[in-house]
Amino acid sequence: MTTAASTLIHPPSADELDAEERMSRAEIEHLQLTRLQQTVRHAYANVSLYTRKFDDAGVHPDDIRTLADVERLPFTTKDDLRETYPFGMFAVPMEDVARIHASSGTTGRPTVVGYTRGDLDRWGSLVARSLRASGIRRGMKVHNAYGYGLFTGGLGAHAGIEALGATVIPMSGGQTARQVQLIRDFEPDAILCTPSYLLTIADAMIAQGIDPRSTSLRVAVLGAEPWTNEMRQELELRLGVDALDIYGLSEVMGPGVGNECLETKDGPHLWEDHFLPEVIDAETRAALPDGELGELVFTSLTKEAFPVIRYRTRDLTRLLPGTARPGMRRMEKVTGRNDDMIILRGVNLFPTQIEELVLGIEQLTPHFILELSKEGRMDTMTVRIERHPDLSVETCTSAAKVLAQRIKVFVGSTVAVQLEEPGTLPRSEGKYKRVYDLR
Numbered sequence: 001m002t003t004a005a006s007t008l009i010h011p012p013s014a015d016e017l018d019a020e021e022r023m024s025r026a027e028i029e030h031l032q033l034t035r036l037q038q039t040v041r042h043a044y045a046n047v048s049l050y051t052r053k054f055d056d057a058g059v060h061p062d063d064i065r066t067l068a069d070v071e072r073l074p075f076t077t078k079d080d081l082r083e084t085y086p087f088g089m090f091a092v093p094m095e096d097v098a099r100i101h102a103s104s105g106t107t108g109r110p111t112v113v114g115y116t117r118g119d120l121d122r123w124g125s126l127v128a129r130s131l132r133a134s135g136i137r138r139g140m141k142v143h144n145a146y147g148y149g150l151f152t153g154g155l156g157a158h159a160g161i162e163a164l165g166a167t168v169i170p171m172s173g174g175q176t177a178r179q180v181q182l183i184r185d186f187e188p189d190a191i192l193c194t195p196s197y198l199l200t201i202a203d204a205m206i207a208q209g210i211d212p213r214s215t216s217l218r219v220a221v222l223g224a225e226p227w228t229n230e231m232r233q234e235l236e237l238r239l240g241v242d243a244l245d246i247y248g249l250s251e252v253m254g255p256g257v258g259n260e261c262l263e264t265k266d267g268p269h270l271w272e273d274h275f276l277p278e279v280i281d282a283e284t285r286a287a288l289p290d291g292e293l294g295e296l297v298f299t300s301l302t303k304e305a306f307p308v309i310r311y312r313t314r315d316l317t318r319l320l321p322g323t324a325r326p327g328m329r330r331m332e333k334v335t336g337r338n339d340d341m342i343i344l345r346g347v348n349l350f351p352t353q354i355e356e357l358v359l360g361i362e363q364l365t366p367h368f369i370l371e372l373s374k375e376g377r378m379d380t381m382t383v384r385i386e387r388h389p390d391l392s393v394e395t396c397t398s399a400a401k402v403l404a405q406r407i408k409v410f411v412g413s414t415v416a417v418q419l420e421e422p423g424t425l426p427r428s429e430g431k432y433k434r435v436y437d438l439r
């Protein structure tokens with residue numbers, strides 16, 4: 001732990017944990033198998049898309065006798081969700097659906113998901129577990145700046161804060177100046193938002209003459225977009241908080257599918273009593289052993305309204321053994337999605353690789369975007385980055401040159417780095433749009 005503030009918060013003690021968090025690996029796997037069998041039967045019986053897919057694959061729910069048998073089941077993709085838009089994959093009658101969420105997505109129809117009353121309760125308790133793992137507890141005030149509405153971030157986090165018994169400040173995203181004022185006036189202990197939005201908030205504090213390290217905030221639970229360990233360090237130093245990674249996606253539930261533990265900060269532990277993770281080779285779709293990098297796939301184990309079988313997340317990561325919760329596996333911090341990969345003259349790169357390099361150069365600001373364009377038939381990329389307001393233009397210009405060199409060395413691409421005036425690039429209000437493709 002890197003901050004002075006972190007001495008004030010501490011991880012939950014063993015008696016504060018859920019019984020499942022204390023289970024051994026064998027106990028978790030036993031629970032997973034029973035729940036997998038129930039989920040597969042439920043999906044096959046109640047969702048016609050699954051009936052058809054299972055039949056086409058020649059597999060029946062009775063064939064699932066071990067956890068490894070999950071590999072016999074067909075995958076589910078975002079296209080399946082689009083095809084059954086809006087409610088075709090709900091496994092319960094609408095009268096049992098207590099809530100609907102949707103994610104806009106970048107292309108095509110939104111994906112729609114549903115929850116029974118029981119699903120909402122389980123979701124709330126998993127977010128509560130996540131926040132507790134982050135060091136938040138009853139008696140703390142939590143400023144929730146994830147967007148409320150169809151996005152699962154706001155309401156999902158809200159329910160978790162309430163389930164934990166902490167005090168929720170339901171701020172939602174946007175209105176940054178007001179966020180700063182309320183952080184000052186209400187003195188929350190914790191903030192929940194995207195990592196890029198926390199940067200925006202820190203900047204707004206400085207603009208209002210407030211030292212971001214001087215506020216009451218001690219913990220930040222950040223997710224909904226990829227972010228690097230370098231960004232963690234940057235945010236922890238700037239704001240004097242412990243920054244923890246919360247992971248999730250609407251198709252699988254929403255925030256709280258996994259969360260980092262304060263004592264280790266080594267990638268989110270996946271709450272395996274409710275989700276069965278796999279990592280596959282995105283090309284061949286073959287299952288990969290733990291430790292290998294590939295596409296993350298989830299089968300839900302307790303969902304009623306919207307069970308998912310081997311849902312392909314498009315997130316790239318690897319599965320690792322549990323540490324702070326030895327019975328449950330971790331995943332490496334997700335630093336890229338299949339969809340975010342930029343192919344620049346034959347070289348694959350992810351925006352987080354650039355983030356890592358930017359944050360490694362002290363004279364640069366973390367405010368940058370990537371612009372892709374064409375010069376003749378050549379694809380080109382420009383890193384547009386704001387210069388540091390307190391440093392001379394010469395210093396910033398040479399830092400920009402260093403960045404271009406490091407991108408060449410570590411990523412293998414020749415890119416242009418263009419300095420911008422402070423405060424001129426778009427600021428995040430939620431999930432940050434980092435890449436602009438002008439080709």
Ligand code: DLL
Nearest residue numbers: 103153223224225226246247248249250254255334
């Ligand atoms: O972003 C749920 C969420 C809200 C998670 C608040 C955490 C906090 P979607 O809008 O469906 O749901 O987007 C899901 O966002 O597949 C990842 O690509 C990305 N993502 C979510 N959490 C993380 C994270 C919410 N901690 C998609 N690190 C996922 C990296 C993340 N990427």
